[in-house]
Amino acid sequence: MKIIANKKIAIAGGGPGGLSLARLLQVKGADVKVYERDVSRDVRVQGATLDLHEESGLKALQEAGLMDAFRKNYRPGADKIRIVDKHANILLDDHEDVAYEISRPEIDRGPLRKILLESLQPGTVVWNSHLVGLQKKDDGWQLEFQNGTTAIADIVIAADGANSKIRPYITPIKPFYSGVTIVEGAVYNSSTAVPELHQLLNGGKIFAMGDEKTLIVSSKGDGSLVFYTGCKTDESWSCNNGIDFNNAQEVLAWFQQEFAGWNSVWSQLFEKASLPFIPRPQYCMPLDQYWNALPDMTMLGDAAHLMPPYAGEGVNMAMLDALELSTCLISDDFNTVHDAIAFYEKEMRARASAIAGMTMEQTASLHSPDAIKNMLAMFNP
Numbered sequence: 001m002k003i004i005a006n007k008k009i010a011i012a013g014g015g016p017g018g019l020s021l022a023r024l025l026q027v028k029g030a031d032v033k034v035y036e037r038d039v040s041r042d043v044r045v046q047g048a049t050l051d052l053h054e055e056s057g058l059k060a061l062q063e064a065g066l067m068d069a070f071r072k073n074y075r076p077g078a079d080k081i082r083i084v085d086k087h088a089n090i091l092l093d094d095h096e097d098v099a100y101e102i103s104r105p106e107i108d109r110g111p112l113r114k115i116l117l118e119s120l121q122p123g124t125v126v127w128n129s130h131l132v133g134l135q136k137k138d139d140g141w142q143l144e145f146q147n148g149t150t151a152i153a154d155i156v157i158a159a160d161g162a163n164s165k166i167r168p169y170i171t172p173i174k175p176f177y178s179g180v181t182i183v184e185g186a187v188y189n190s191s192t193a194v195p196e197l198h199q200l201l202n203g204g205k206i207f208a209m210g211d212e213k214t215l216i217v218s219s220k221g222d223g224s225l226v227f228y229t230g231c232k233t234d235e236s237w238s239c240n241n242g243i244d245f246n247n248a249q250e251v252l253a254w255f256q257q258e259f260a261g262w263n264s265v266w267s268q269l270f271e272k273a274s275l276p277f278i279p280r281p282q283y284c285m286p287l288d289q290y291w292n293a294l295p296d297m298t299m300l301g302d303a304a305h306l307m308p309p310y311a312g313e314g315v316n317m318a319m320l321d322a323l324e325l326s327t328c329l330i331s332d333d334f335n336t337v338h339d340a341i342a343f344y345e346k347e348m349r350a351r352a353s354a355i356a357g358m359t360m361e362q363t364a365s366l367h368s369p370d371a372i373k374n375m376l377a378m379f380n381p
């Protein structure tokens with residue numbers, strides 16, 4: 001740990017990437033703080049379920065010594081998929097597969113965050129720390145927060161997601177629009193609010209496709225479900241469509257027009273969803289992005305390589321970045337933090353580029369006229 005001995009490490013953002021990194025560094029004795037904009041750990045309901053992959057998300061949890069906690073909190077069966085057409089006809093059903101084995105266990109985002117938070121020393125996460133700026137200060141950095149407070153660090157790591165405030169200090173490269181915009185919603189108590197869909201979901205996930213659009217629904221452990229539509233739109237659609245996403249009637253009217261010809265069962269999601277709906281234009285970082293490593297600042301997860309969710313890799317990549325970056329920083333193979341960051345970033349960019357390429361292909365495939373055929377071929381090669 002020679003290169004980070006006596007160094008203060010500030011991680012901006014307490015998502016899965018930032019918290020994994022904090023844990024992985026802290027167990028090796030590093031001096032680390034996480035600055036998170038949420039006012040407290042319980043301030044917002046954490047979104048959808050996440051499937052963790054053996055070679056990335058699970059590998060990071062394993063190295064962090066958190067697999068026992070994971071096993072107590074993951075949701076067996078939540079990874080089971082039903083692929084359906086727009087009429088809600090089931091075309092592929094994991095629930096019917098007697099030889100089914102869990103390969104990518106699902107955990108809800110809330111319990112994953114809880115496991116990571118509880119693994120950290122008290123006071124590691126500084127809540128209500130919305131980073132708004134950075135100043136070079138002596139040999140390190142001064143972090144400036146919206147509430148007027150500041151903090152000093154020798155090394156700064158951006159784990160602050162899609163709209164990272166730190167990324168522009170590292171590179172001016174911006175993400176490009178993927179062509180698809182999501183509208184996200186959630187239905188509480190799905191067994192009583194939307195019983196037909198609850199039954200179709202059967203504790204797992206539904207992938208509905210047709211007319212070059214998608215509707216993905218996931219069950220959650222608290223009895224709710226989350227869903228998101230995917231439609232090919234202009235980049236500015238979410239701002240210029242005139243829809244009030246706080247108004248259920250307006251969003252329902254949009255859905256029924258946009259998904260005309262789909263089974264009326266899908267409308268129930270929009271009739272029973274809690275407000276607001278969230279429109280999310282999907283962006284992707286360029287596959288060939290490059291920058292010169294800085295001596296004392298780097299980034300991971302969505303801040304470094306935002307991509308659409310259609311390959312289920314975002315969280316996994318963020319957690320693998322955390323593992324790889326922590327390994328570099330605690331390694332004795334590097335003489336300086338700068339060398340460690342340069343090595344990590346080179347590997348991270350190559351890894352993310354391959355995954356982002358695959359994700360963009362998957363995004364196009366799921367929103368093509370052959371979406372169902374393509375998806376079924378993936379499951380029955």
Ligand SMILES: Cc1cc2nc3c(=O)[nH]c(=O)nc-3n(C[C@H](O)[C@H](O)[C@H](O)COP(=O)(O)OP(=O)(O)OC[C@H]3O[C@@H](n4cnc5c(N)ncnc54)[C@H](O)[C@@H]3O)c2cc1C
Pocket residue numbers: 012013014015016017018035036037038048049050051129130131132159160161162163164165182184228280300301302303309312313314315316317318
């Ligand atoms: C609808 C949807 C579905 C998805 N489904 C999946 C899936 O099934 N599987 C998968 O692997 N990925 C999925 N993803 C992608 C996944 O959510 C992200 O890739 C992942 O959360 C990235 O982790 P992160 O830690 O880098 O960033 P985030 O999870 O975005 O965490 C960033 C953290 O930083 C905090 N923050 C932000 N700005 C600041 C600031 N200025 N100062 C301080 N704190 C700040 C935020 O509050 C947050 O806690 C999905 C994404 C969406 C939108």
